[in-house]
Amino acid sequence: MTSLELGPVLRHVGTTTATVWVETSERCTVEVLGASAPTFQVCGQHYALVVVEGLEPGTCVPYEVRLDGEVVWPIPGLATPPSHLRTRAESDDTGRLRFVYGSCRFPPTDDPELEASLGIDALDAYAARLMDLVGAADDAAEVLPDALCLLGDQVYADEITPRTERWIRENRDPEAGPGLEIADYGEYAHLYAESWTDRELRWLLSTVPTAMIFDDHDVRDDWNTSQTWREQMAAKPWWPQRIRAGLASYWVYQHLGNLDPETRDADPLYRKVIEADGDVFDLLADFAARADAEVGEPTGVRWSYRWDLGRTRLLMVDSRCARVLNEQDRLMINDHSFAWIEENATAAPGEDDVDHLLLGSSIPWLMPPAVSHVQSIDEWAASRGSRLAETVRQAVDLEHWPAFRASFDRLADLVRGVASGPNAPATVCVLSGDVHHSYAAEARYPSPTRSRVYQLTCSPVRNGVPWFMEYVFALGWWRGLTNVLGRVARAAGIGDPPLTWSTIGGPWFGNAVSTLEVTGRQACVRVERSGSRGGLEPVAEIPLT
Template identity: 55%
Template sequence: MPLLLGPVLRHVGETSATVWVQTDSPGVVEVLGCSAPTFEVQGCHYGVVLVDGLQAGSVTEYQVHVDGRQMWPEPDATFPPSVIRTRGHDQQDRLQIIFGSCRYPKTGVEKLDDKLGLDALDVYAARLPTTPVDQWPDALVLLGDQVYADELTPEARRHLAGRRTNGRRPPDEVVSFTEYEGLYRHTWGDPEIRWILSTVPTAMIFDDHDIRDDWNTSGAWRREVNAKPWWRDRIRAGLASYWVYQHLGNLSPTELRDDEDYQKVLAAEGDVWPLLVDLADRADAEVDDDKGLRFSYRWDMGRSRLVMVDSRNARILDSGDRKMLGNREFAWLEHQVTDRLDDVDHLIVGSSLPWLLPPAIGDMQMVNERAANRPGRRGKFAETVRQAADFEHWAAFVQSFLDLSRLIVDVASRDADAPATVSVISGDVHHSYVARADIPSARSNVHQLVCSPVHNYVPWFVKPVFKLGWSRRLGRVTRRWAQRNGCPALPFAWSDVDGPLFGNTLATLRTSGRDAEAVFEQPRDATSLDEVARVPLTR
């Protein structure tokens, strides 16, 4: 079949859109009269069509043609035609985005699929055709773990077992680009997922499992994994496939035209893998307290702004000075957040990892970081705990946590142009919650919104740990303990507004004027979801 994957509708502006596809051979891909040639990566073929000339506020059905032949919709399609919905001038003060993270694919093993439960995004896609088009979400935001490169389905393990003949590569982790290609086709190939990705603009960012569990937890982790003979192949394949499958679509048509790496790929003849090897090496390396490639990006959607932060690859670790973001990366974030704030009613910061954890757990991560920085056996033990307990969130990079907190306090406390809401949306932690930041000077309502998982199981120990983590009494004890261990004072307090919620979940952030709310839904059956929480974000 010529169209192997996609179409995936990515960035959509008032008059433009980006459509991504994977084809089975070289060709020219056409959407609504706009076309693009495919490029080749190790025998795989991809096209990114920049569609322009759309009308603001329109809903336009589209088809995908490859070399003049219609490949989408497929002849036996059961879902409605795919559409591109652009924002009109009368829709600038309204926004509806759905978001979540940690979506494990169906395994084909009944017992394991029963353990994973119903896929919340599958169910949402099945329900969407019965919803009027003008009530469809403006964007789907996937906050990490789009694929699991180190926790493979039984089918993927069997496939790899036949390829591992020399013993130099692990039998249960993908290493090459073509193995990643198989993961993406498996994960995005469900009919429900293909359709919703074809018709709802989708923003993405990676988290650790897109590359490997605990990716970039610490300098010690990087040194250990870099010593593995297969890791250089793995990180190149992981970052290159992320660039192809996820990052390119996050960029607007204008940004793609100005992107030097993308233009080199388009201009190259034959396999562009050598270009992607160079790209991946630059992205992985630390140079002058920064990374060589930026994966963070910004989407403006009417009077709402999404700034997506790369809180995985952008980390600075090799120098021993732990930072979630390098200096230039944080300066970029600061500019995107504060730029023309008088045009913004709702500021949304996307980070795969939560900014505000349950206070007791945040204190534990802060204390652990200080201990892990010490020499000797105590430091080594703390580093072991850091990796074993997944102490790798913003609180485990204390200075970066304080910098982000300062930036959010500054934005929320402005006199003239403070947004109505500042929301940090995150995933990763396999449960969902809403936390409110209690900032005395704030004119904005500031919240942490976490939705995870979309489709995964919740380990048995997570529920009591995270319930206990919100205990105010325990929080007072851990705060005193943290201060005795030299941790800085917190810039403000925060509290749990709703949650923790456990189970497969999809969240909606909805704005109207300067009002906003968050809604959390969980699957009831294959075509319907139940609302399990609704939280006003403005008071």
């Protein structure tokens, strides 16, 4: 009998449609609420995207998954509430929204010492609490969040668990290729299975629409930090297979479900994949190689995407694979991709105005101000051939938006334009992860804006940070140090940032998950941290309007 290997994962949901992703053990037909789709095959793995159409707007219904007519989800004995499909309402006078976000989730392991050092998984703790709420609720829609946003490092291809290390040693020579890192597509598939099969997370992904974007560890630490980094990796004989596998698996496991059905159906690669008879890895590998080789070029490859959640808009920004890293330019996002972001940041003619604009970037835009100056100074020195600056950049991850100063300023201009317009949203929030601590910062421009502007960072869901970095990040908000480094930057000819910002909460350390809650043009953010007893403990609730 064909089995359900992974999923179901609820992805993009509209007013009348919902997309469900699954991985199966064999070729089959997958059915959800009367809608069906055949599987496609990649390196012997089988997948399907089922688009359920004709749903009623603003409804919440339980669902099952069938493979060739046999019910395989829910799994008997898993003891979870039913999974639900909850559609968006066509109009919502309250404008209510619960948007959960976080990043950097190291998977469960079978090593007690490692488990103790990593701590309680905040997303698992959130899921366990939500299961209790749904199980006790008369109407699941009253307690379910509207969306879950995973802001990078869904898997760790370069930092594997003891269980995966044993699996690699049993299946190939651990001294060959990248050693005890992920080498090919099959090993990436193993990573996703390891990360997405624990009971709590599997249920959460099955019932809350989930948006995702990659960060460096989904491929490799410091991915696309600089042209020097790319040259160093290109010299490794195993790298071409690794990058093709990383981007191909991301396309299958994460990217496809990010897209609304209309956008996905218009994608030529997707059409070729679902129409193919046989394994399609070669198609995906060719696409992945092109996407990687043409970093900085206007190729038309766009990993960024848009979700409209009532009058709240999410623009998820690719801040890894859309970079420009040549000698002439150094940009976080190429012109082609940035133009798309600028075009979608405001309502088009005929669209409703946006009350809240969310910009999802795996790496923060507004860092602690002193750290921001350090990153810009390091970029300036590295661009003048300083080997020390390049070494430091890679050693301590000086690769955030301030290390791409031209792009930092362009994003500042974009946000200022949106926040100052006649139909400005109430808030513009940049949601980020990566830095293994959480904080909220408010930005201010020389001329007041109609919108309030925030950087909201939540990381990690489950990982750690060296103890001394807690002091570094806390010191980064100290005004005295910021002023000193600002003078150094000006002496080097680096202009002042076009805005200022200060913390309104944090920094907080430990495994955490955050929730942005919206009612009309009002908004607040709630940060919760996993506690010693396994649940979530409140850290802060901050009004944003």
